[in-house]
Structures are given as structure tokens and as C-alpha cells.
Amino acid sequence: MKVTSSEEFKAAVLKKLDFSKFENKxxxxxxxxxxxxxxxxxxxxxxxxxxxxxxxxxxxxxxSLYFDNTELLMRFGIVYKGVTEFKIADNPVDSFSPSSFFVIEKDLKGHQNWKKGQHYHGTEITIYEKYFTEIIKPNFPNIIDLQTFITNYTYIYLPIEIVRIINQLQSLANEDSLNSIYLEAKVLECIGILINEVTKSPENAFTNQIDYGNINIGSDRLIKLTSSDIRAIQKAHDILSEGYNNPPSIEALSKMVFLNEQKLKAGFSKQYHMSIGEYTNHLRMNTAANLLSTTDLTIKDIAKKVGYNYSANFSKMFKKTYGKTPLQFRKTK
Structure with a gap:
């Protein structure tokens, strides 16, 4: 089963648990x-x-549930008991054991597995993008930049003040005395604490826990990736995704994200398992295949749309990618 939003994900899990809904005040x-x-x-x-x-x-x-969720979400909380097995996109299967956690999710793809008899106990707060765009930003402009955090990376950490708030909310709920105004005040307090945590220093409890590893350059040189490097590489990825039909040169892209060319190229390959050129070509050919399958545009027009001035060069690359010429590909669809 595939879900495309956090609400669908939650509903699907509740259905698998065979739970019914009972509304209270x-x-x-x-x-x-x-x-x-x-x-x-x-x-x-x-x-x-x-x-x-x-x-x-x-x-x-x-x-198991498969997910393809484009939403921007902030999630944090405490898992008291239970181990979750999940796989994000092309990354290896991972697991999440009892602890505090914090994650910013965006364009999340992968799947998650549950096993019969496993017991889960935890408390989680999910904050949707709408809260930041409609409540936080209009009243507190420039107060928080979610790009500070690496997306789709689960930080196994929460400031102790937030842990205390979560435990307090849990206690009030157990007493059936948690009201909406108090909850909103505590949600805002948690956001304030997180802002203080990440803005007081570029190197903080979130960035310090991440091991981004090293990149081998040649046979005798290593380059260490920092959190700011990863953010720059992700920004480069976003720029290429939006402008794949007219991508900037490596030199220009390097200047746009403020990262030297060598680290950008090596870091991009490590992060996305393909070179910058391969990624751009992947986007171009994937878009072309979609246009061939769903439109009546000419081969020449499709070539131009994906950034080729000469349809012959486009056809050559398309055949190299798919094993068929664009016309042969269209006839099979």
C-alpha cells in the first residue's frame, strides 16, 4: 500500500491496527x-x-507501507519502546530504537515495516508547513529557517527542555486536563527552544552528532564533509532539479552554493550516488520519456524542452539511456 501524506500514513496504520475512532472534547x-x-x-x-x-x-x-510524501513536516518526540524498520529512497534499510528524535521531512520516499507482536509506546509532535507559513512567519519573520536542518535525517536528540515539555503534556493528558490553548503554548515554546539551540552556534548538538564521513580524492587524499557542505550540496541538487533543461556549469553552480568545485562534485556523488552530469541527464531523459508517452509533441519540440538544441544529439542520448530511439519508445507506449 502506498500513501502520499502524513494523514494517509496515520490512517493506514490505524486501519492495520484495527482501531476505531472515538471523539472526545x-x-x-x-x-x-x-x-x-x-x-x-x-x-x-x-x-x-x-x-x-x-x-x-x-x-x-x-x-508494510510505502510512502511518497511531498509535505514539509517537523516531527519530534520520544519513543519509549519499540524498534521501527524503514528504508528511505535508495538508502540501506535502517532502524530506529527507543530514544528522543527530531526530523524535518520533505519529499520523503521509501517504505516502513511492522512485525506482529511488536509493542510501541511513544509521544510525538508533528508540525505542518502551514503552521510556519501562516502563524510563525507573519508574526516572527526571519526567526527560523528550516533549511538549517538536514531534511529526512533523524537526529537522535532533543533539548532536555523539550523532553520535559513532552513528559508534562503526557502527564496532563493522562489526567484528562490538557486543553488546546496550553498545548499551543507548549508547541510554540518547543519551536523557540529549537531556534535557540541551532542559532546560538553553527556547531551545536544537532550538527555535532552527524558523521558525514570522508570523501576519497585520488589514492591519498581525504575530504571531510561538514553540515554546511551537505546543505550546499542539497541546494545544488535543488537548483539542478528546477533547471535541468538549462543547468549551470559546475563552476557557476559552485559559486551559487558557495562550495568549491572539487568538494561539490565529490560530495554530490557521495550523497546522491551519481555525478552531477548523470543526475541532470537522468532528469532530462525521464522528462522526455514522460512527454513521449503522454503528449503528441514532436521529437524536435521535446528535445528543446529538455535542453537540447539539436534533436540528433537528444535522440542519441535517449537511445543510450533507454535502448530505443525516441520514436521507437513512443510506439511501445
Missing amino acids: NYILYTNKNKPSLGYLISYSREGYYDLDMADYTIPNDF
Whole structure:
């Protein structure tokens, strides 16, 4: 099963858990009243802006979910019990064990597995992009830049002040005395604490825990990747994704992201498992294949759209990529 938003993901998991929805004054309870041993999920929400979810449940059967979610989300919380196995895009299968966590998600693709009998217990706050664009930025402009964090990287860390807030919210919920105004105040406090954490120094508890590794240059030289290097490489990736039909030169791209050419080329290959040229070509050919399959545009027009001045050069590269000429490819679709 494939989901394309955090709400779809949550709904799909609840369905697999065989939980029903029970609305209360301040929160929603999800549980199976015929099988209380399966546990529950309690959700407090300002719909579309943020959620507070507190869960304690056992997986009844094995299942997997595939996700392709373009949303920008901030998620953080505490996992008290349970190990989650997941795979993000082309990265190796990873797992997440009990601890504090923080992640900024954007264009997240991959899949996650659950095993029968596994027990999960944790509390999580999810803040949606809408909260930042409609609440935070208009009232506190330039106060936070989510680009400070590496996207789709799970930091196994939360400031102790946020851990205390989460535990406090958990206690109030257990007493059925958590109201929406208090919750919103604490969500804002958490954001304020995170801002202080990442702006007081370029090297902080978030950046210090990441091991970006080294890049081998030739046979006897290593280059170390820093958090700022990774952000520059991600920015280069975004620039190429938006302008693949007229990409900047390596020299120009290097200046645009303020990273030297050698580190940019080597770091891009390490991060995305292909060279800058291969990535640009991948985008061009993928777009061309889509246009050949879904439009009646001429080969010449498609070549121009993906950045080729000469259709012969385009056809040569397309055949090299797909093993067929553009016309042969179109006939098979």
C-alpha cells in the first residue's frame, strides 16, 4: 500500500491496527474496544497545523507501507519502546530504537515495516508547513529557517527542555486536563527552544552528532564533509532539479552554493550516488520519456524542452539511456 501524506500514513496504520475512532472534547481516541489489549492512540490536534499523538499499542499482524510524501513536516518526540524498520529512497534499510528524535521531512520516499507482536509506546509532535507559513512567519519573520536542518535525517536528540515539555503534556493528558490553548503554548515554546539551540552556534548538538564521513580524492587524499557542505550540496541538487533543461556549469553552480568545485562534485556523488552530469541527464531523459508517452509533441519540440538544441544529439542520448530511439519508445507506449 502506498500513501502520499502524513494523514494517509496515520490512517493506514490505524486501519492495520484495527482501531476505531472515538471523539472526545479535547482529543480523539483510536482503539479497538473489543480487543483492548491491542492498545490505543490518543491524538490532540489543531487540524492542518500540528498534532500531538500519544501511542501505546501492539502490532496484530505483519504489514508494510510505502510512502511518497511531498509535505514539509517537523516531527519530534520520544519513543519509549519499540524498534521501527524503514528504508528511505535508495538508502540501506535502517532502524530506529527507543530514544528522543527530531526530523524535518520533505519529499520523503521509501517504505516502513511492522512485525506482529511488536509493542510501541511513544509521544510525538508533528508540525505542518502551514503552521510556519501562516502563524510563525507573519508574526516572527526571519526567526527560523528550516533549511538549517538536514531534511529526512533523524537526529537522535532533543533539548532536555523539550523532553520535559513532552513528559508534562503526557502527564496532563493522562489526567484528562490538557486543553488546546496550553498545548499551543507548549508547541510554540518547543519551536523557540529549537531556534535557540541551532542559532546560538553553527556547531551545536544537532550538527555535532552527524558523521558525514570522508570523501576519497585520488589514492591519498581525504575530504571531510561538514553540515554546511551537505546543505550546499542539497541546494545544488535543488537548483539542478528546477533547471535541468538549462543547468549551470559546475563552476557557476559552485559559486551559487558557495562550495568549491572539487568538494561539490565529490560530495554530490557521495550523497546522491551519481555525478552531477548523470543526475541532470537522468532528469532530462525521464522528462522526455514522460512527454513521449503522454503528449503528441514532436521529437524536435521535446528535445528543446529538455535542453537540447539539436534533436540528433537528444535522440542519441535517449537511445543510450533507454535502448530505443525516441520514436521507437513512443510506439511501445
